[in-house]
Amino acid sequence: MIGRLFREIFHRRLAKISLAMILFLFLMAGLGAVFAPYDYNKQEVGPNFQGPSWEHLCGTDDYGRDMFSRILGATGTTAMVSILYIVFGGLIITVLLGIISGYYGGWIDTLIMRTGEILYSIPTLYLVLLIAATLRPGYNNFIYETLGWQWLAQTGFADLVLVFGAISLFAWVVGAKTLRARVLQIRELGYIEAAKALGASDFRIMFHHILPNLLGLIILSITSTMGFVIGTEIALSFLGFGIRPPHPSFGVMFFEMQSIDLISAHPYLLIFPGIVVVLWILSFSLLRISATDIAESRKG
């Protein structure tokens, strides 16, 4: 099944391009963590408000911080949130809930789906905001005092976990529904019954027989929500409830650029981060388009 997936991707130009873009961005993030020219938070590495130059590829901000390093750092944050979401929110939560509710049906199905619908009907950004805002102090105290993991909070990782955790609570709904629908179809197929008759456990049936058929849909559901995930992280950080300074995030950078007077005097402060954010969201959107294509072509 996986082999077929790769072949599908290989034949589609859009899929290749979007995957390449995503890979490039993740590479930027990873290399940035190691090879950034300056510490993203180090102030006064150059004169304030310099435009782009060979020394500072994207200029400096009003604290004298190198914008290129800050963009690399912020890309890293977005990459982290993306990975965390893909693994936990996308693969684990969405897939698990979708398969379980589709396979078992009955009250488990009703419970999961109805809960999802309730959560989904509330404007998601507000709810995520509410959760992030109210949980944060307690959560921070927990990390610091109870667990004693200061380094976690200090590197900003704790904030990241809070952000993607809050987002994951809601982003699974649509994906789980789609997967569930497909699972309902597959469940009735002949070979599933055969496997049951041969004594395969539920677990084996779900993950060995059903799951491989869902790969296309899974990729589709993940890429569909990535735009929302990235956008929400930026929005949360912009409002002060996500990643907080000095840790880099595009939301924080956009907040600092808020004044129109600032932008009109130094447009490069907005253009470069803006381009990178557009690339992030665009690449996942393109991937979603080709994923739709792939998923649909395999339905038959």
Add this chain to the structure above:
Amino acid sequence: MKKGLIYAMVCLVLITVLITGLVAGCGTKTANPGVRSEIDTSTIYLDGSDPLTMDPALTGDASSAFYIEEVFGGLLTLVLVPKDVAKEKEGGIRYIDSETLMQMPKNWQQWISKWIVQGEKADAKVAMAPDLCEEIPEPIYNPDGTVSYVFKIRNNAKFHDGREVTAYDFQYSIDRACDSHLRPIPSTTAELYLSDIIEAEDMIRGRIENRVYREKDINEPFDITKVIGDIPGIEVLDKKTLKITIDAPKPYFLWKLTYPTAFVVDKLQVEADIQKYNWTRRPNGTGPFKLTSWERRQKIVLERNKDYHLGMPKTERFIVNLAGGGSPLMNFEENEVYITGIGKTTVGKVRGPEYSSYDPEVYDAELAKLYIETPSVDVYYIGFNSRMKPFDDMKVRQAFAMAIDKEKLAHEYLMDLVLPAHGILPPGVAGYRPDFKGLEFNPDKARQLLKESKYGGPEGLGRLILHVSGKGPSDKLGEKLTWEWKQNLGVEIEIEQTDFGTYIEDLKKGKYALFEMGWIADYPDAEDFLDLKFHGDRSVANNEVRYNNPEVNKLLEMARIESNPEKRVQLYQQAEKIIVEEAPWLPLFHGKNNAVIKPFIKGYYSPPMVIPILRFVEIVK
């Protein structure tokens, strides 16, 4: 199809980039401050922020005080006059009499023109003036050591609804401000401004019951003379005569009556809906303006009080834009507001060739002509709560204080929009010393102190959070400071930003160990800074850093009753020296008022502290 899709996507990205660039680039318009024929002379538009409260008894911050001073009034008020026009009372208190006050609208414009020309050397001084009383009374020294002032209320003093103001109204208002059961919350400012009055302190602390109102009064026909006063220090001699007695000869006491806590409110209005507390949305005050409309975060409308006893204000109405956001300077250039502030992002436009930061590409000569800088008598500081770790160790506080380069902060980072502060007292207050050194910037010594402290160095300090007020994730000043502390001390500090209203509440409950704050003078006296913020008896709501030094307390108490102005200043300077050395605060800078004003606005001069000023402002085409 696929090919076309790729091209479409590429075009989309390019267009996005183009649009962003265009929006950014086209943001600037050339300033056109010329007079437009559609300017309506009856209305002036300003920028402002929502008041936290419109109840004078609860006012403690400058944004609320701005409106309160225009809508309400008290026995005395503050004015700005040339130095040679003011007279001096004992204790060095500047004042003017009623006649000079009534002449002010005539003389105001020529005074301002002189001050604008004088620039930094403007001889504008804040002086006391009789608002609702006829003249500032002389003190009466009673044989038991107390001092009384007898105020005659003006005959033409009226509330906005026409009801005349009586001495009973003042008795009611001041008792109310001291009420420890005041709804919705007891006043935290009463102890600062009213506690000198005989037994007012007892009522504030709940030792005397306030019988000023009872639920049943509301159903009886309203008769202000039936008001029961429980503070012996406030006595109604007759309907228009009020006697206030304080516990000792304190020349600065009269200044306190110029502050909102001592202003008069209308008992009938306040008690009409005690449960709902809605009266502040349409208050029946005595000031030059009426608050006729208040849409939170949208706008406030102030309409002039035609019967104002000091003279009708020159302009019919002021509309204050509360919405913020966008670009204040762009609003100014489009005539949406007529006065606005200049900050870090816009100061380049008004700094001409005489400044080292001059940038001919950004400089806007037309706008620069409209720019006025006036001093503000205030101090911005970082507070260290001495009852919370790790700031209970003086060495830690001193280390933090010595790790910030204030000169660089003021000159480079804040581009000379402010003055670096080495002490607490700002210029404009007697006692300010321009060459006062305080704790100098010395990162090596700072690191040393940190090691010598009982925490042994940066690792032992635990989790540190710098609290700041505002919206969003970051406070620019906070980021700069935490970076400096990291560089110079090796300390990691998080920043937590809260909106102003909540921030003030939490600060006044003593929740913050490390915080950013500012204090602007209520009146031009060192007592307002040193006694109100550092005396050990002050509640945590006012002495947020919980500073308590018996030697300093003694100096402050001696200064309270010292009548010789020079000796008094010396006492305050001694106290200031000790305070600065023990570092409960890290004073950062003294602010300035930086504003651009439309040329057709006459009579506006940014005052050095919050005083009523709008009645002199008008549009002249």
